[in-house]
Amino acid sequence: MRTIVWYRGKDLRVADHAPLTEAAEAGEVIPLFVLDPYFFAPERACALPNRIQFLLASLRSLEANLAAKGSKLVVVAGKSVEVVPRLAREWSADRVVAHRWVEPFARERDERVKAALGDRFELYEGETLLRPGTLRTGAGKPYSVFSQFARAFEKTACVEAPLPAPKRLPPLPDNVRADTVPIPALSDLGLVENPGILPGGERAAHERLTRYLAKAAGRYADDRNRMDLEGTSRLSTDLKFGTLSARQLWQRVSREVEDARSQRAFLNELVWREFAHSTLWDRPELLREPFQPKWRGFPWREEEHGWRAWLEGKTGYPVVDAAARQLLAEGFVHNRARMIAASFLTKHLLIDFRRGEAHYMAHLTDGDWAQNDAGWQWSAGCGCDAQPYFRIFNPVSQGETFDPEGDYVRRWVPELARVPAKFIHEPWGAPPEVLQAAGVRLGATYPRPVVDHKLARERFLTVAKAHLGSASSAATDASRQRTAR
Numbered sequence: 076m077r078t079i080v081w082y083r084g085k086d087l088r089v090a091d092h093a094p095l096t097e098a099a100e101a102g103e104v105i106p107l108f109v110l111d112p113y114f115f116a117p118e119r120a121c122a123l124p125n126r127i128q129f130l131l132a133s134l135r136s137l138e139a140n141l142a143a144k145g146s147k148l149v150v151v152a153g154k155s156v157e158v159v160p161r162l163a164r165e166w167s168a169d170r171v172v173a174h175r176w177v178e179p180f181a182r183e184r185d186e187r188v189k190a191a192l193g194d195r196f197e198l199y200e201g202e203t204l205l206r207p208g209t210l211r212t213g214a215g216k217p218y219s220v221f222s223q224f225a226r227a228f229e230k231t232a233c234v235e236a237p238l239p240a241p242k243r244l245p246p247l248p249d250n251v252r253a254d255t256v257p258i259p260a261l262s263d264l265g266l267v268e269n270p271g272i273l274p275g276g277e278r279a280a281h282e283r284l285t286r287y288l289a290k291a292a293g294r295y296a297d298d299r300n301r302m303d304l305e306g307t308s309r310l311s312t313d314l315k316f317g318t319l320s321a322r323q324l325w326q327r328v329s330r331e332v333e334d335a336r337s338q339r340a341f342l343n344e345l346v347w348r349e350f351a352h353s354t355l356w357d358r359p360e361l362l363r364e365p366f367q368p369k370w371r372g373f374p375w376r377e378e379e380h381g382w383r384a385w386l387e388g389k390t391g392y393p394v395v396d397a398a399a400r401q402l403l404a405e406g407f408v409h410n411r412a413r414m415i416a417a418s419f420l421t422k423h424l425l426i427d428f429r430r431g432e433a434h435y436m437a438h439l440t441d442g443d444w445a446q447n448d449a450g451w452q453w454s455a456g457c458g459c460d461a462q463p464y465f466r467i468f469n470p471v472s473q474g475e476t477f478d479p480e481g482d483y484v485r486r487w488v489p490e491l492a493r494v495p496a497k498f499i500h501e502p503w504g505a506p507p508e509v510l511q512a513a514g515v516r517l518g519a520t521y522p523r524p525v526v527d528h529k530l531a532r533e534r535f536l537t538v539a540k541a542h543l544g545s546a547s548s549a550a551t552d553a554s555r556q557r558t559a560r
């Protein structure tokens with residue numbers, strides 16, 4: 076049996092990789108990666124600089140790991156839907172195997188490959204713990220309430236132990252000839268290395284996990300919302316690119332985190348991840364449309380001044396600005412800061428969540444279609460089990476609660492570094508002598524607020540009530556009873 080193991084960028088590992096393990100048990104293996112112009116055309120790559128950087132580093136690590144086991148990663152350039160069936164023919168492969176993706180454009184790609192290869196093309200589960208679309212309500216429908224999904228997950232899902240990496244892999248078959256290309260360097264794609272991006276690859280992922288388990292994991296329940304602390308795992312990019320599998324993470328946290336609250340809180344976030352993937356699987360239109368139909372046609376504003384201020388971290392709300400600047404510098408934003416920033420864009424500025432979603436997708440190293448869309452729609456209020464539209468984060472009190480000393484702001488908004496904690500989330504409320512001592516001149520060294528919180532809140536509520544109408548009051552009564560995040 077000769078198998079092409081088609082790596083597609085979300086499973087860049089050798090351990091817990093069922094397609095690779097089974098292919099090696101069955102005979103000859105050809106590990107393949109296709110540099111598809113969909114992502115690798117220079118203009119596309121330049122639009123996704125941080126993810127491309129992490130991906131290339133992870134590909135190099137995969138290449139080395141496969142080589143250490145006796146195999147070789149074959150890299151070719153071209154459109155996957157054409158290249159993969161052609162190479163399968165040329166190499167007389169019996170099977171092409173890969174992990175399933177949930178995104179609509181990926182499903183279309185897979186249908187086209189399936190049409191060309193028929194039963195020789197097989198998809199495996201592995202991005203998530205449970206196959207997306209498996210859990211159903213009593214009425215046979217997809218879940219639209221997280222707590223119910225999580226209960227069903229707990230009852231149904233039996234998370235199996237991850238597979239070890241194959242000890243050895245067979246060498247590439249002799250007749251495997253192709254126009255192979257090296258893994259491109261960043262500069263080949265017109266990109267410059269961003270030192271703020273985490274190192275990619277399987278080993279780096281496991282080192283991050285081990286560090287997390289040794290340090291922050293036992294306090295996760297208490298610290299995970301604190302933007303100023305390293306209280307979370309920073310493993311989202313590894314899950315996104317599969318340098319760590321969800322099963323590997325689930326198993327180690329289940330076994331090694333002794334604090335029961337923290338273990339439960341962390342595993343619950345992994346179930347949110349399952350929920351996002353399952354929801355996108357069942358409702359592929361979500362990458363274009365709000366989950367709740369009554370939000371269609373919402374009168375978002377085309378407001379360039381506010382949009383630019385939000386993009387560049389110059390809204391005058393320190394915590395919103397810190398989030399914007401962390402995104403641009405590190406390709407990462409703390410979850411609490413993502414929620415505050417997304418709420419601010421959609422509610423304070425009344426700007427379409429899809430614009431923010433696209434900006435995050437362009438810059439986030441962990442940018443994942445299912446989770447990013449879920450996060451944005453949740454924050455805007457239009458998503459699946461979203462927070463009610465009338466819950467509008469106050470960026471000042473959010474900052475005071477989740478960045479009490481202002482250290483998160485100080486790190487990303489250095490022009491406020493010397494403002495005392497008492498005023499750092501609301502510098503316009505500080506006495507002039509305090510600002511002067513901190514070297515801050517509002518409107519010159521740091522902007523005044525781009526909108527007034529109270530007025531913006533009222534504006535949003537008026538617009539939302541008018542658009543959503545009475546249908547929303549029934550829905551919000553129900554959502555009040557659900558667990559708040």
Ligand SMILES: Cc1cc2nc3c(=O)[nH]c(=O)nc-3n(C[C@H](O)[C@H](O)[C@H](O)COP(=O)(O)OP(=O)(O)OC[C@H]3O[C@@H](n4cnc5c(N)ncnc54)[C@H](O)[C@@H]3O)c2cc1C
Nearest residue numbers: 307308309310311344348410413441442443446447450451
């Ligand atoms: C507007 C917005 C956009 C987001 N975009 C993305 C995205 O593109 N990619 C992404 O992976 N996450 C996204 N999230 C979810 C969350 O912010 C990140 O997963 C988290 O911040 C990653 O940091 P961490 O690995 O340290 O998380 P940890 O707190 O250590 O959590 C562990 C893992 O659980 C999962 N997880 C944590 N929080 C959530 C959540 N709220 N929803 C779903 N899964 C979660 C992630 O896979 C994460 O790596 C978004 C959230 C919001 C509000």
